[in-house]
Amino acid sequence: MLTILRHIIQEVTSAQDFREALDIMVKRIANALATQACSIFLLDRHHGEYVLVATQGLNPQAVGKVRVPINKGLIGLVGEREEPLNIDDATKHPRFYRVPEIKEEAYRAFLGTPVIYHRQVLGVLIVQQEDPRRYDESEEAFLVTLATQLAAIIAHAEATGALAELLQSSKEKRHELIYSGVPGAPGIGMGVGVVVYAPYDLDTIPDREPDSVEAEIQLLEAAFSAVREDLRLLSERLYPALPPEERALFDVYQRILDSADMGKEVADAIRAGNWAPGALREVIQAHVRRLESLDNEYMRERAEDIKDLGQRVLTYLQKNDRTTPQYAEKTILIGESITPTDLAEVPEGYLAGVISAKGSGNSHVAILARAMRVPTVMGVGDTPIYELQDKEIIVDGYYGQIYVSPSPNLRTEFERLIQEEKKLDAALEEIRDLPAVTKDGQRIGLLVNTGLGADISISLAAGAEGVGLYRTEIPFLMRDRFPSGEEQRIIYRQLLASFAPRPVIIRTLDVGGDKPLPYFPIKEDNPFLGWRGIRITLDHPEIFLSQVRAMMRASEGLNNMRIMLPMITDATEVDEALRLLRKAYTEVRDEGYDVEMPQIGVMIEVPSAVYQARVLAKRVDFLSVGSNDLTQYILAVDRNNPRVANLYDALHPAVLRALIQVVENGHQEGKHVSICGEVAGDPVAVLLLLAMGFDSLSMNASSIGRVKWVIRHFTHKKAAKLLHEVLGMENAVMIRCHMELALERAGLGNLIRAGR
Ligand code: PEP
Numbered sequence: 187m188l189t190i191l192r193h194i195i196q197e198v199t200s201a202q203d204f205r206e207a208l209d210i211m212v213k214r215i216a217n218a219l220a221t222q223a224c225s226i227f228l229l230d231r232h233h234g235e236y237v238l239v240a241t242q243g244l245n246p247q248a249v250g251k252v253r254v255p256i257n258k259g260l261i262g263l264v265g266e267r268e269e270p271l272n273i274d275d276a277t278k279h280p281r282f283y284r285v286p287e288i289k290e291e292a293y294r295a296f297l298g299t300p301v302i303y304h305r306q307v308l309g310v311l312i313v314q315q316e317d318p319r320r321y322d323e324s325e326e327a328f329l330v331t332l333a334t335q336l337a338a339i340i341a342h343a344e345a346t347g348a349l350a351e352l353l354q355s356s357k358e359k360r361h362e363l364i365y366s367g368v369p370g371a372p373g374i375g376m377g378v379g380v381v382v383y384a385p386y387d388l389d390t391i392p393d394r395e396p397d398s399v400e401a402e403i404q405l406l407e408a409a410f411s412a413v414r415e416d417l418r419l420l421s422e423r424l425y426p427a428l429p430p431e432e433r434a435l436f437d438v439y440q441r442i443l444d445s446a447d448m449g450k451e452v453a454d455a456i457r458a459g460n461w462a463p464g465a466l467r468e469v470i471q472a473h474v475r476r477l478e479s480l481d482n483e484y485m486r487e488r489a490e491d492i493k494d495l496g497q498r499v500l501t502y503l504q505k506n507d508r509t510t511p512q513y514a515e516k517t518i519l520i521g522e523s524i525t526p527t528d529l530a531e532v533p534e535g536y537l538a539g540v541i542s543a544k545g546s547g548n549s550h551v552a553i554l555a556r557a558m559r560v561p562t563v564m565g566v567g568d569t570p571i572y573e574l575q576d577k578e579i580i581v582d583g584y585y586g587q588i589y590v591s592p593s594p595n596l597r598t599e600f601e602r603l604i605q606e607e608k609k610l611d612a613a614l615e616e617i618r619d620l621p622a623v624t625k626d627g628q629r630i631g632l633l634v635n636t637g638l639g640a641d642i643s644i645s646l647a648a649g650a651e652g653v654g655l656y657r658t659e660i661p662f663l664m665r666d667r668f669p670s671g672e673e674q675r676i677i678y679r680q681l682l683a684s685f686a687p688r689p690v691i692i693r694t695l696d697v698g699g700d701k702p703l704p705y706f707p708i709k710e711d712n713p714f715l716g717w718r719g720i721r722i723t724l725d726h727p728e729i730f731l732s733q734v735r736a737m738m739r740a741s742e743g744l745n746n747m748r749i750m751l752p753m754i755t756d757a758t759e760v761d762e763a764l765r766l767l768r769k770a771y772t773e774v775r776d777e778g779y780d781v782e783m784p785q786i787g788v789m790i791e792v793p794s795a796v797y798q799a800r801v802l803a804k805r806v807d808f809l810s811v812g813s814n815d816l817t818q819y820i821l822a823v824d825r826n827n828p829r830v831a832n833l834y835d836a837l838h839p840a841v842l843r844a845l846i847q848v849v850e851n852g853h854q855e856g857k858h859v860s861i862c863g864e865v866a867g868d869p870v871a872v873l874l875l876l877a878m879g880f881d882s883l884s885m886n887a888s889s890i891g892r893v894k895w896v897i898r899h900f901t902h903k904k905a906a907k908l909l910h911e912v913l914g915m916e917n918a919v920m921i922r923c924h925m926e927l928a929l930e931r932a933g934l935g936n937l938i939r940a941g942r
């Protein structure tokens with residue numbers, strides 16, 4: 187079966203176009219299963235109907251014409267159940283629905299499976315036969331596997347517009363409008379659009395001679411203090427509800443306002459002959475231009491914050507009352523550039539979703555929305571947001587899409603998804619305090635990755651057993667200079683104290699690559715192959731020493747800290763880092779801190795480290811695989827490049843073999859081996875990692891429940907069998923399908939569909 191499957195996939199993926207791919211699929215499946223009919227129905231979401239798009243065995247004239255209502259017939263039933271339906275005599279089934287045009291009366295046996303991609307039913311794949319019989323288990327598995335392949339092909343066709351073309355019909359205009367952005371915060375929000383906008387547009391303020399320089403400066407100072415006071419009140423209101431890391435966002439605003447430079451610059455511009463609003467515009471625009479020109483996404487986002495502050499100061503400068511929007515009970519907050527303060531102004535309990543025309547997943551507002559668990563879509567770009575006031579809207583924060591004026595069918599579908607998520611969350615909540623242990627007693631540690639948006643309370647609430655990766659570059663990125671040793675000590679102390687006595691692995695500064703510090707510019711042709719991670723900090727021992735001393739001081743009395751070194755490619759780097767770490771330790775002890783030498787670990791994230799894992803393991807206390815980078819370096823696929831994203835998969839056989847080697851080598855030296863890349867939080871991958879022997883997995887807090895759920899549903903024996911099976915496969919697609927199928931069969935299909 188596996189060989190046939192592989193051949194079909196190869197043939198289908200090399201088809202000229204979408205239609206040909208579908209035709210090949212139905213023909214080959216019918217042949218492979220020696221069955222008389224095979225057909226594909228695709229869901230036309232806009233009309234709530236399944237459309238027959240390819241068939242072998244039904245009336246070919248019906249292709250593209252026959253439409254089955256979403257809630258009708260066995261096709262509708264398969265879609266509703268999101269599970270295969272295998273019946274020996276379809277005509278006797280209560281949901282049988284006769285569509286005369288397709289000429290299926292002769293067929294009795296029916297096997298249908300949903301085609302699902304990223305939680306959405308895209309269609310139904312069916313096989314039929316004249317003689318009543320039940321298709322056997324292997325035939326069912328075969329069809330399910332092909333349906334997962336079909337899903338990927340359809341998703342691609344959707345993105346290229348080929349699907350819309352195929353489904354085009356004479357029906358009149360669709361109901362809802364769909365707009366795409368990028369995911370900001372996961373979840374599905376339904377509500378009514380409330381568009382917010384700054385009362386004055388700073389960009390349109392003209393230059394003007396001031397009547398009195400002194401009067402303008404006084405006006406300016408009054409406006410600055412009014413905004414400062416506004417922010418204080420807002421942050422007071424929000425503080426109790428926010429985790430500490432997010433509170434810092436308000437501090438950033440306050441710091442910008444308090445910065446003597448900003449006030450002074452505006453005052454200077456007034457003295458140079460501009461009235462206060464014009465001077466404010468000059469200064470704000472100059473800052474924004476500078477930030478936007480930086481080659482750093484994070485700092486570019488800060489330009490939005492500066493603009494927001496400028497708007498607020500302008501409002502007071504012009505002495506106008508701010509108009510408060512009328513918030514709906516389920517508000518979908520919409521704006522050109524939604525800011526944290528816009529978010530904070532919505533009355534408690536009213537916020538159902540957020541849509542921001544500008545910004546990305548790194549924007550402050552997205553960070554806040556995630557902390558507040560409000561579904562958010564960012565960067566909807568050209569969407570005419572000012573037309574969305576008072577419209578009914580669905581925000582899909584998982585896939586970064588918004589649906590305006592949804593049809594009743596679509597609404598029902600999303601309501602069902604919300605219910606499904608609630609059920610899943612409730613089930614996950616029940617196992618929160620239980621260990622991650624397989625049915626046959628194999629235990630594995632589940633830890634959390636933190637950094638930007640790090641939410642200590644959410645991590646603890648999710649049942650994390652500690653921190654497997656704290657990305658220290660985040661506090662470095664949030665400043666306009668290197669943080670002092672004492673500033674760092676305070677940050678690390680708070681983290682360590684919150685988790686104590688649980689272990690916390692703090693990683694030394696990992697900048698460079700796609701994370702340059704704005705105040706430490708690095709210009710390189712190939713930044714991912716350049717000066718990054720440990721390479722920078724070893725070249726700047728003063729930065730490294732200041733950081734590790736701060737970590738050690740922070741651990742006094744807690745002793746739950748471990749230190750991890752990123753981007754190690756060579757044993758000499760470890761030797762040098764260890765020398766510096768011992769030096770720092772002696773210094774900190776000499777200062778009078780009563781601390782223990784922390785355990786030291788190395789990240790395995792480049793191929794050379796895989797081959798030298800044993801040499802490295804000898805030198806340190808633990809290894810942790812950074813699979814995000816390891817995958818990009820093994821496969822030579824830039825992890826941030828959407829063009830090659832389809833080639834990037836940590837389940838690639840080459841990556842899996844590297845992981846096995848690291849675990850084996852680490853264990854041969856008696857060392858703890860963990861993994862902290864995104865794959866560790868992927869429910870589809872977790873059984874393989876468990877079978878490989880990883881001692882712990884470190885992931886985003888939101889993945890912990892799902893991963894634990896998988897582990898508790900399987901035996902280690904079954905996981906080992908699955909690993910053995912996938913090691914016989916030749917590509918990541920097959921491996922992923924195989925693992926998804928294993929989860930489906932164990933009744934955990936909802937974990938694959940639910941937002942990850
Ligand atoms: C990794 O590379 O897998 C990793 C955890 O580090 P980062 O994603 O911060 O590069």
Ligand code: MG
Pocket residue numbers: 752791812814815
């Ligand atoms: Mg990395």
